[in-house]
Amino acid sequence: MPGEKVILALSGGPDSMALLSVLRELADKIGFMIIAAHLNHGLREEADEEARFVEDYCRLQGIPCYVKKEDIKEIAARRKKSLEEAGREERYRFFRELKKELSAHRIATAHHKDDLAETVLHHIIRGTGIKGLRGIMPVNGDLIRPLLAVTRREIEAYLEQKGIPYCIDQSNYEPVYLRNRIRHELIPYLREEFNPRLVEALCQLAYIARIENEVLEEEASKYWQEALRLKEEGKIVLDVPLLSRLHPAYQHRIIIQALKEIRGGEEGDISLKEVMEVAGLLGKTGSSRVLHLSGGVKVNKAYQELIISRKREEVEPYCYQVEIPGEIYVPEQDAFYVFSVTDIDKLDKNGVIAYLDYERLRFPLFIRSRRPGDIFRPRGLKGSKKVKDFFIDEKIPLHERDKIPLLAAEDKIYAILGIRVAEEAAVNNATQKVLVIKKRGK
Amino acid sequence: MPGEKVILALSGGPDSMALLSVLRELADKIGFMIIAAHLNHGLREEADEEARFVEDYCRLQGIPCYVKKEDIKEIAARRKKSLEEAGREERYRFFRELKKELSAHRIATAHHKDDLAETVLHHIIRGTGIKGLRGIMPVNGDLIRPLLAVTRREIEAYLEQKGIPYCIDQSNYEPVYLRNRIRHELIPYLREEFNPRLVEALCQLAYIARIENEVLEEEASKYWQEALRLKEEGKIVLDVPLLSRLHPAYQHRIIIQALKEIRGGEEGDISLKEVMEVAGLLGKTGSSRVLHLSGGVKVNKAYQELIISRKREEVEPYCYQVEIPGEIYVPEQDAFYVFSVTDIDKLDKNGVIAYLDYERLRFPLFIRSRRPGDIFRPRGLKGSKKVKDFFIDEKIPLHERDKIPLLAAEDKIYAILGIRVAEEAAVNNATQKVLVIKKRGK
CATH class of the missing domain: 3.40.50.620 (HUPs)
Structure with missing residues (x-):
């Protein structure tokens, strides 16, 4: 290095x-x-x-x-x-x-x-x-x-x-x-x-698990490539005859991989029980079998295909104009957003979900859902980023992304409310007036 | 079934x-x-x-x-x-x-x-x-x-x-x-x-370990077959270029297998440290490298071969005639064996290592080490068995087998002292006089 x-x-x-x-x-x-x-x-x-x-x-x-x-x-x-x-x-x-x-x-x-x-x-x-x-x-x-x-x-x-x-x-x-x-x-x-050398024993187990997992992972990823027939947002299709021929150990790893990609969460959130249920489908004969897992995930065995999909919640795009000072109810969040302007030296951050440099903003402002092509410059980062990529990097699950409220002007995104403000709207040394945004339930 | x-x-x-x-x-x-x-x-x-x-x-x-x-x-x-x-x-x-x-x-x-x-x-x-x-x-x-x-x-x-x-x-x-x-x-x-569902968690881990170990074991045993150049009593030779190409996970499993076979003990007795030392030899260049492990096991890397061997302790064959009643010192055991005859109803098993039906024995008796071709009919078993196979089945380590004292007549083995008596000499309902054998240190 x-x-x-x-x-x-x-x-x-x-x-x-x-x-x-x-x-x-x-x-x-x-x-x-x-x-x-x-x-x-x-x-x-x-x-x-x-x-x-x-x-x-x-x-x-x-x-x-x-x-x-x-x-x-x-x-x-x-x-x-x-x-x-x-x-x-x-x-x-x-x-x-x-x-x-x-x-x-x-x-x-x-x-x-x-x-x-x-x-x-x-x-x-x-x-x-x-x-x-x-x-x-x-x-x-x-x-x-x-x-x-x-x-x-x-x-x-x-x-x-x-x-x-x-x-x-x-x-x-x-x-x-x-x-x-x-x-x-x-x-x-x-x-x-029980064992004065416990720490040593656990570290050795970790080492063995690490090297043995490595070879299992290598093999499993080869099989994954072979078994994967289709992968698109919210849908993965796997080859049933190929999966059926694999050892259960590899079947499990491939099913875990598929569920992880569909849910967008952590591996630890997937239970052995559901993995075994999905693996159980493989052996079932009959034309079509369906399994409903948590998080809206559906697994469907149809002839030669295992289709793992997630019902995409249809969230209607929304857009509400903001009055300052004022408050607005956003039904998609079932919450009120409260806007006010204050001097920087009187700023009280209590209960605030975002605060922006008022004098750098262009008006009118809107609270709205994301739109295709939205671009955003997260505070602290040099470059710009697609909002979509930002959500991915932040590990925001797919089904939440369309609901999250953005604060935007006509052609600029100033904040992803509750998550990050944009560099262009962030408070800095020159800031005098601050736009304060609070959120409260009904 | x-x-x-x-x-x-x-x-x-x-x-x-x-x-x-x-x-x-x-x-x-x-x-x-x-x-x-x-x-x-x-x-x-x-x-x-x-x-x-x-x-x-x-x-x-x-x-x-x-x-x-x-x-x-x-x-x-x-x-x-x-x-x-x-x-x-x-x-x-x-x-x-x-x-x-x-x-x-x-x-x-x-x-x-x-x-x-x-x-x-x-x-x-x-x-x-x-x-x-x-x-x-x-x-x-x-x-x-x-x-x-x-x-x-x-x-x-x-x-x-x-x-x-x-x-x-x-x-x-x-x-x-x-x-x-x-x-x-x-x-x-x-x-x-910590976790009310602990038992469930441990059983699931056991299940995953079981199926994943299975595929690892399958692969490892294929590699073992490929890597094994020679296997004889007390010596295993493995192919270095082949081993070197394998993932450390498989190297470890093959080395464990070799040490297990050489030592004749349990897998749990093999430490990760020594496995890693042996694996470390593979990467070492130079014509010859030697490693001395516990239990008299030597690992030698010579060019393309990894030679795992156990120094066989040269135990001279021994044979001592027994007097009854009487006692005899057996230097190979550094112990006295004490022989006496008693009525079955006066038998006190305290400190006794074997007792036999006196009237079914042929004399003279000898305490001796095993000889090639020795055959024995363990009590409770129907057929006869080679003493060698009996030792293997009993998991007696190789290096102890030549030292273990047998009690034998000219052409019959009556007991493997401290381990098992023969069916032909065992006490049964008809027994009246018992040959009692005790053992004591110097």
Whole structure:
């Protein structure tokens, strides 16, 4: 990786501070460049202090450092996710955006052996297949985890030996987080009562699962190519005679792949039960068999074809003109959007879903659904993007995309409400008047 | 399976009593025959009572029932195994012998979903690969587990509904057994604190591991055939260029196979570390590389060959004549063997490693090592067997076979001391005088 730019996820905690030190030594030898990135979750009192610590340390060490603040609590509430999940999503989103902006090559995170063991155990308890047993991958696309082969204890010893400063994240000890209970309760209990070498055992299982999954995946993707007769939005057609000849292990992997692509969600959301039901169709004789799965997915075996489709909810396009100040009811969201204008220094972000630079907007404004060809420049990104691609990148499920409200002028999209504002409308240092948008139920 | 004979492992506990009832219903419909088998471990006070319960119940129901008593405590001590392990080994040995004797086709055990989940969890904690995640197989050679898809609770409900009697094994509640701690402490804790559907999650993982392991195993065994250049006692030669081209997942499985065959032990005894070391040899250049593994196994990469061999300990053949009564020191065992004759009604089995029907023996007797062509008729078996094959069936590691002492007359083997006596010398109803053999250290 000589000449590459590596973005380092730097929380300021012991693990990432150790990784920074390790990478710096390597960077000189190999000749790559480190860029630190810190997302301030704004969740704890010390959050701002930690952001400052990271910035100061990087300045002293001559490492470029990017810090961004997000209100994770608000985002989690909006997306109905846990703080952990929303935090992780926003961190990776920030790193990915930065990577694009800086034309960087990789993102390094400081996950170590104990993290790996905790993840594997978490997946096992929650329910998983071979893929989930891999836990955390040492290399996964643009992500690298250089510390995955060392333990937390080894990292602590390294920090002490080198005299490297770090912050302690108190929330790591709060037992409300499932991960913390696995770390501080379950693993110590299993180590003491059952196997002192538990972490090692789980990491070895992860390694075996990783290499064995790799060959299974390779084979399965060959079969997928062979079995795929048609793929279009909301519809996948597979070859029944070919699938029938495959070992159930491959049938399952191909069915999972198909359901994942149709639903647009995560693999973990697919149950073994439904996979087995679909596989069961293959053996059924008779001209036509139909299966209705959750999320409006229909599986139809018709002669030689297995047709997996999703009923597309017909959402009528909508468009409502906005009055400022004023409020408007959007039936597609079953909610009111409330618009007002305020001075930047009087801005209160409470309950606000978006705020824009009032003086940079053109009027009239509309709340409307997306239209083919819509283009948008997400804040923080340099270029423009098709709204369709933005939805895909944001992993917005297909069936929601036509309902999501955009805020737009005649020929410009200023915001995807609740998700992102456009660069052209974003508040900046020059902003004086702010358009504030709130949302409330009926 | 119409016309087949199925041996049912009948402990008398709830699970096996339920299985008996289920199988009886099926037996009439499908037309197979049930034979009950009960091994009395002699471990608890109630053991004899339970054996009688099983016999009485079977008699009433018209089911043939075979009961055998073994001193598991003594066997466990002799083999340096846990009571659990020794008990399991002896049970399966008894079932297998009975199967042979009665020309039966299958052995049915009453393992259920909770047993499966406990086994999977036990393997995970102890350390395992994909194979170990399978836990208990629904069908494994001649073994069948018809209840593997139902839970303990479902079995209890079935027993109550049908009014079927059963015994309760108190030792199932003793927390000294690891299995019981997993059952009564760990699983309830994980269910309450982490996932109420834990058993389901573990059983699904076992299922996925089972089908995915199957395809991996199929592929690996093809590659094994291709890569195997030579296989003889204590030596396996594999093709290096072929192995090098394989995915690490297959390299590992082939190396495990080779080490298993060379060591003659269980797969679980092979560590990932040594497998990776052997795989590491493949990539090493240079003419010759040697690796010394535990158990005297040597792995040698020489040009195009990977030679896995086990240094055969040269044990000189030995033969000592026995005086009766009297004692003899056997240096190969570093132990004395003490011989005496007693009346059958004065027989005290304490500390005895073998006892034979004195009047059926021919003299003089010898303690000696095995010789090529030795033949032996193990007690309980109908036919004769080569001693070599007996050792293989008993999974006696290769390097121990030349040391094990046989008790023999000029042309007859009466016992493999500490392991089995011959049918011709075994004590039976007609026996009056007993040759008692004890063993003691120097």
